[in-house]
Amino acid sequence: MDAVTADWVTFRSGDTEIRGYLALPTLGAERPPAVIMVHENLGVIPHRQRVTEQLAAEGYAVLTVDLFSRIGGRPPQDYTTQEERRAKAFLAARDEQAIPDLDAALDYLAARADVDADRAAVVGFCLGGGLAIVWATQSDRLSCAIPLYGIPELPAAYSPTGAVRSRIDIADRVRCPIQAHFGGADAVIPLDQVARLTEALGRSSHPTDVHVYEGAGHAYHDDTHPNHRPEAARLTWERTLGFLRDHL
Structure with missing residues (x-):
């Protein structure tokens, strides 16, 4: 993609070296705003790298953090x-591990002379969508957060506590504007969870914009996935770009 430069970078999170896929625009502002992208449970796959580059081409410094860095990047x-x-x-x-890694990624961008990390957003997918919500409840450094099909209630098997881990219970504590996207036919995320998350986000003091795409399943934005829905993906991307423009 001629409009961006992209490569792997490393940074420290505590005592651990973390890697990330960084894409920077080659045109436009000398110090573009920062976007931390958070991958789905598959990791930083080629599709996620390509979306990182696509977002950078819109004028953002985009760093997708490899949350599996400690175990070989998978x-x-x-x-x-x-x-x-x-x-x-x-x-x-x-x-408990991922949020400090995301903070460290933003620290890395803030230390670069070619990025304006005072204007920062998070965009997350699936696993990363839930983390985007959690991070937004803990950090004052984010100008906005955009989770895509982030699971509102993690099943007990997905949680280190052995109990359901709810993003709904903390959603009213978000510290920045939120735009969330869900598939109306998502077999992973029941619509009642989406409704309860929407209600909880609405109790925060920040603008909330939740979209549900009729007939779209989980991972509908991924054009390499069987659930890809082109129209829902297009609308999601347009709304994401608009939200970033409004808040960065």
Whole structure:
């Protein structure tokens, strides 16, 4: 993509070296705003790298953090079923570890002379969508957060506590504007959870914009996934770009 430069970078999170895929625009502002992108449970796959570049081409410095850096850059591979695979991926990127990694990624961008990290957003997908909500409840550094099909209530098997981990219970504590996107036919996320999350976000003191796309399943934005829905993906992207423009 001629409009961006992209490569892997590393930074420290505590005592650990974390890697991330960084894409920078080659045209436009000398110090573009920062976007931390948070991947789904598959990790920083080629599709996620491409979306990182696509967003950078819109004029943002985009860093997708590899939350599986500590285990070789891939989610756990010792599974026998797809449900076990997903559960182990979520546990490997649990909130207590992932949120400090996202903070460290923003620190890395803030230390660069070519990025304006005082204007910062988070965009997350699936696993990363839930983390985007959690981070937005804990940080005052974000100008906005955009979760895509983030799971409002993590099943007990996905949680390090062995109990359901709810993003709904904390959603009214978000510290920045939120735009959330969900599929209306998502087999992973029941619509009642979306409704309760929307209500909780509405109790915060910040603008909330929640969209549900009729007929779209989980991961509908991913054009390499069987659930891809082009029209829902297009609308989501347009709304995401508009929200970023409004708040960055």
